[in-house]
Structure formats: structure tokens, C-alpha cells
Amino acid sequence: MKRADVNFLQYPYILWAGLFIFIPLVIVLWYSFTVAGADGDAVFSLENYERFLSPVYMQVLSRSAVLAVKSTFICLLIGYPAALIITRLPRMWRNTILLLLVIPMWINFLLRTYAWMVLLGRRGVLNRILEFFGLPGQEWLYTETAVLIGMVYNFLPFMVLPLYSALSRIGKETIEAAEDLGANRFVVFRRVVLPQSVPGVIAGITMVFMPAVSAFVVSALLGGGQYMLIGNLIEQQFLYVGDWHFGSSLSIIMMVVILLTMALVSLYDKGASLEGGNLW
Amino acid sequence: MAGHIRDSLIRMDRVCKAYGDHRILFDISMDVGEREFLTILGPSGCGKTTILRLLGGFETPSSGEIFLDSRPLSGVPAYRRPINTVFQKYSLFSHLNVFENIAFGLRIKKLPREEILRKVGRMLELVNLRGYENRLVNSLSGGQQQRIAIARALVCEPRVLLLDEPLGALDLYLRKEMQIELKNMQTSLGITFIYVTHDQEEALTMSDKVVVMNSGRIQQMGTPEDIYNEPTNVFTSRFIGESNIFDGVMPRDLLVSFGGREHVCVDRGFSPMQEVHVVIRPEDVRVCEPGRGTLRGEVLSSVFKGVHYEMMLKEGDRVWMIHNTKNHPVGTEVGIYFGPEDIHIMKRGEGE
Amino acid sequence: MVKRPVSLIYLCLIFVFLYAPIAVLIVFSFNATRSTYSWGGFSLEWYRALFQDRQIMRALYYTVLVASLSAVISAVAGTAAAVGIHRMKARIRRIFLALNNVPVLNPDIVTGISLMALFTALHLRLGFGSLLLSHITFSIPYVVLCILPKLRQLPAEVTEAAMDLGATPLYAFYRVVIPEIAPGIFTGLLIAFTLSIDDFVISFFTTGSGVNNLSIVVYSMARRGINPKINAVSTLLFAAVFILLLIINKRDAAAKQLEV
Incomplete structure (x- = not known):
């Protein structure tokens, strides 16, 4: 009541959030349900979504999805043991290791990806090392492998952090209790550790899957442009083809996929930190 | 004291407060005199803090009116009232040092530099914090923060100082000390204090007048002696009366004599051989084997009350009420003892 | 195991x-x-070449300019927004907190194209203005997220205490609330600056008229293959971001120590 004088501060924000956050999404939604009519007017249509169902675009979607799944799976495969090892480290080491894990995420995504171009080039460092050992150099750059490496590289910390937070919450006592009851280490892992880390696994999966699905920088730089993902398709529609209607429907589809995954995550796990997603 | 109290400085006239359907205060009417130390006493949720907030200007009455010097206060915002508050959680400004915290109100009044320096200096002297000017408030102890909160309010020279359970967060020893200091400040500065607490002992030792509240209604109003000796209703007698109150004298500070013995206590500021009331709560009296404690007596009755036995004990010509977890059969002799901090001293005969 | x-x-x-x-x-x-x-x-050949490359120097100028402007504007606007959100009724607050988080959680590419669509609908020519507006848009939510916890920690009584001592509500806001949440505002400002320097995707879609930031220049150069000048730019950017985050963390650590 007495604070009335500064209460006006909420109105500019309501206006701002409406104009720059809400309305843009409405515009995109509107574009996705319209096509350019004969006289240049926009006409309501489901054509954009129908068009998406054609084999060419479904192939792009499936390629994006497969690649996202692959990189998520590799991140999980590499990240799970890493997270497990970190939880077993002495306390004073743990924070340093976690910090070291986070630092690369602070660095510009674009530059992190570009760095791999230097490493993977035909006359790059990796081939130099191979040749040093007498092995033949390979064509790494502009292949699916390069895109995959780039994604795993960029998203691995997003997998390790939620896994770590889930695993570190499993009490030592639980494990000791299980061992006390006669379980060997493998059984303890399968019956105690693994089930309790499920929320972390799910959080990690979404946190890698979401950016992997929407990525377009990695594929553009390491895939050399011939490797089209849904993100590249959106970029192309907006910047080169100029079909904003189709581009918008692609964006909406992507958002729906991501929202569904997030809803799934919040169903499974309310505790695991999603904040890692804010770090870059 | 009563002789100094002029006509009412603050008058609350049938003040009600409700939030929607939820009624907090019912028809509160009271007068607070100049230089009076008035305590509003009641259990948590009884509406006592709401009264302070109404006086401070942080809430407006749903009906009724509050007068200061016979002028209505409605429509006067908090920052124009000559009333200052010591908040329960101190609410110091953590971005300012001790000096600037105290100077805050003076800077708003745009007083000249030298005057601010002089007034803040005097306040620091008053609350014994000279030399702490440049310290950050978060680096100070709870007791020190509380002194700053008091100094910050008093430096504005308010007509009325409102104190909302200001000692609640302090430990027992500090609380005792601050009670005495607060009372001394009030007497020497001649400012009206309105003090809110749920601690009956605090209310009874410090106040000129006590207002007992429950569920948004005033239960009883009067001097501490009135409230003690003649509780007018069940609530007051329950809330106040369950104490052992005896006559005694203070041969000197920190020592009280009653029941033919001298007992060390923690109360100060009395003239030699001053007559006092001694208050000891039933739960503060501990029972031991006869001859072991400081006093001995015979058990008159013992009733199990769920968590403890309520025993009546005859000791000399006094009857004690004692709460004890162990039962002692009627007729047996037991010893009793209590710590210095369990003894509460009330001045007797003042203003009578 | x-x-x-x-x-x-x-x-x-x-x-x-x-x-x-x-x-x-x-x-x-x-x-x-x-x-x-x-x-x-x-x-240091590539650093010399870098500083002689007019395109890169122009991009550097825009990067720093946009980052500074958007950081300052976002800090001011974000503070107002955080205070506004903090004062909202619980139900409305939840809605606006969710809206606030949209740019944080949405893929950058969606934020980018939706802002591009907005600017076009408003007939705003893509260029410096649209770039700056976009950066402010994605920075404010982070500033808000930095300040809201500070506001929550600030007891309502502190404002009341100021008014009790004679401060008008506005005086209390500028002299008490703002200084008390200042650490949050400063962290928000640094984060906004860092995010702006770091951003590629959103800038890529919302700029035009030859206004580019470093990321965009790096992207267009990198698409044509490896270029040693990019290595030099990257090293400088690493250093800049690293130093900024070091400052942010130092401040956080210092603040935590004070609280303990």
C-alpha cells in the first residue's frame, strides 16, 4: 500500500515481455499456419505442416533426430562413468573437477566448434599425430563423424553435471547397507546405484538432446553445409529461401518436440538441476 | 511515575482491523500518556504487532481512528509520523556502516553535518557503541545490532518509540541487560515507549502500564501490580497468574532477600533495601532432596498435568506452585532451588 | 567399483x-x-593482421558497443523488471516468471527467428537497432534471475524501516532497496555483457545492413575454412570471457564469505 510509488515498475516489464517475448512467438505461430496467397496476402493453411511430411523433410528430421540420439547416447556412455568417478573422489577434488568441466562451456559455442576444424582438418593436428605414428591421415572434416564429435564435445558437460548431482545424492549408507545384505559390487550397481540415478540420466538426456536437435552451427561448420539438419533447414528458409511460413512451422515443430521432452523430464524429476542449461 | 504522565499522547478510538473476512483487531481503545512505558502483552497472533503497525503507519485501520496529540493520524504516511519503530529483526541497512545507519533519518531531514556528527555521537554513547562507527552492521553481534536499531530510531527524537519484541532474538543474559538499559533510556529521555512482547516477565518488570491482549481483543489494562494481583478474567490469570510472586527486598543490586534468605539474582538498578516483588515461574523451580536446595517445604498437593506434575508446596508462610516431571507424594518434605536468572524482580509501590 | x-x-x-x-x-x-x-x-603476425583487418575491427567495435549498451540497458531495465515481478501478486508473478524464462530455455535459433519476424512485422530495418534490441531481450531475463533472489532475501521490513525514519517510498527505493540489491545488479550487468559478447545465433538472425559482431564474422570466415586470424580472435575472446567470469566468480565467492 505504502509502496505504491514504485509499483508502476511492473507495467513497463509487462509491456516489454509482451512485445519482445510473447508477440514474437505469436507471429511465428501465425506464419506457420499461413501461406502467401496469390495477391501477396497471407492465407490460412496447413500446407506448411503437410509439406513437412514429405520424404525430403522427414529425412532431415530423422537425420536430426538420429544424430541427436546418437550424440546423446555417446554423451551418456562417456559421461556416466565420469560422473560416477567424480562422486568417488575426495571432496576437495570434486569441486575443482566440476569447475574444470564447466569452464569450456563458458567459451563461445562457435569458437569451440571452430577449434575442431583446426583439429580435424586434412592438414590438421589429428592427422599430424596419426602420421607421427605411421598411420595414414584421414578425411575427418565435413563428415558425419565430425558433426558427431562436435556435438559430443559441446554437450558432454550437460550430461555429466545432472548425472553427478543425481549420483552424489545416493548416500554411502545405502550402498553399504546393500553390501551388508550380501550384494556384490555389480549387484549393488544394478540394483541400487543405477535405479537411483535415473532422474539424473533423464535430465542429462534432455539437456543434451534439446540443443542437439536445434543445433545448426556444428553441422554448418563441421559438416560443411552438405549435412543438413532441421536447424540448418530453418536457417535456410529464413535467410536464403525466404519462405518464413515453412521456416516458422519447422520452428514450431522443433519447439513442440522440446516442450514435450521437458514436460517428460519434469514428470520424472523435479529435483535434478536444469540450470546447467543456462550456462551458455 | 504516574504523576508525570500528562493527558493522553496517543489515543486509539475503537480501532478495528480486518483483512477481507479475517478480523485481526476488535474495537481497540486505549490511551497512552506522555513519557509512559506501555507494554502490549499477549500470545503470538493476538494482534499486538498489528497495533504497532497501525501506529507506525504501515497499515490503516478498517474502522476507528488513532489520534496523536488529539490530531487524527489517518492519511498521515509512515514517513511523516513523529513515531519511530525498533523492528523485531532489527532491519538494519546492510549496505551502510554503523554511523550511516544511525544517521539515516537525520540525512533525510538534511541536518547540517556537524549536527549529525554530534547527534549520532551522542546516540552511540547512549547505546555503548562508541568506536563502532565504521563497522559494517553484519559484522556485529545480535545485541549490538539491536542497540543500533534502537539508536537509529531514537536519534530522530520521536514522540513515541514503538518496539516490536526487540529482545526476542537475544539470549537470556543479554535480554536481562537490555531490559534494564531500555528502561533507563526511556526514563532519562522521557520518550513514550510502546513495547510489544509475549513474555509476561518482561512486561511486568519494565512497564508503567500493561495491556493484555488475546484474539484481537484487549483483556485487561492496568499497572503491572493490578494485572498481577487482580486479574479480571480467566485469560489474564492464566497468562499472567501462573507465577509465584512474593514480597522481598533488594539489599543491593544482584541480590534479593525473601523467605529469610538472600538469593543471587541478575537484576540491577535498585536503590539499597528497595522493596520489590519477586517472581519465579513454576517451571523454573527445581525439586531435590530435603536439605539439598536453598529452601525446603512440604508437598500440599500434586496433580499430573500431562507432561508435568503441578505441585503446591508449603514453604514457611508461602505457598509455591511448582512444575516438576517427577512426582512427590503429598506430605513429603522436599528441597527446592532455582538459578539467579530464574528470579524476576519487579519494583513495588511505585506510583501507588 | x-x-x-x-x-x-x-x-x-x-x-x-x-x-x-x-x-x-x-x-x-x-x-x-x-x-x-x-x-x-x-x-604475433596474426594478431597484427587481425588489427589491420577492417572488417574484423568494425565487428569488434560493434561487439563491444552492443555488449556495453545492452549490458547497461538490461541492468537498468532488468532491475525495474525484477522489482516489478517481485511486487506482483503470486499468480501473476508465476505467469511472468515463466514468460521471463522463455528466452532462457528456448533454443537460440527460435528466439532469433521470432525476433527477426517481430522486427520485420514492425517494419524495423534489421541492423544496429534490431541487434541491440535483441541482445537486450535475451539479457534481461538473466539480469532478472540475478536480482530476484536478492529481493527475496531483502526483508519487507527494511523498506518499512526506511519509511519509519522519514524516507518517502521513492527515497527508500533509491537509497535502500537499490543499494541492498546492488551486488545482484552488478552480477547481472556482467552476465549480460558476457552473453552479448558470446552470442552468435540470435545476432545472426537479427542483424543486417552490414552490422556484424565478431561471432558473425568468425562464422562467415570459418565457413570458408580455417583462417589463422580466427585463431587470434578466438584467443582474445577466450581471454575476455575468461577474465569476466573470473570477476563474476570472485565477487560471488566474496559475497558468500561475507554471508558466512
């Missing part, structure tokens, strides 16, 4: 994987030759 040496080797390999690309990039930025294959001796 896993034997000690084996697990340590495993962790080391992961860190080699994480840091090798960055290290290689930094090392080759000091290479005397164009090669990223062999070491031709130490040289």
Missing part, C-alpha cells in the same frame, strides 16, 4: 578431449605460418 588409476586416466582423457581443441587454437594463433599442421615459430 572402478580401480583408482584406471578412473583417473579416464578422467584425464576426458579433460584432454575438453581442453585440447582450445589449447591447439591458442597455440596456433601464435604460429608464424598459416599452417595448423606444423609449428613455424612464435609470432
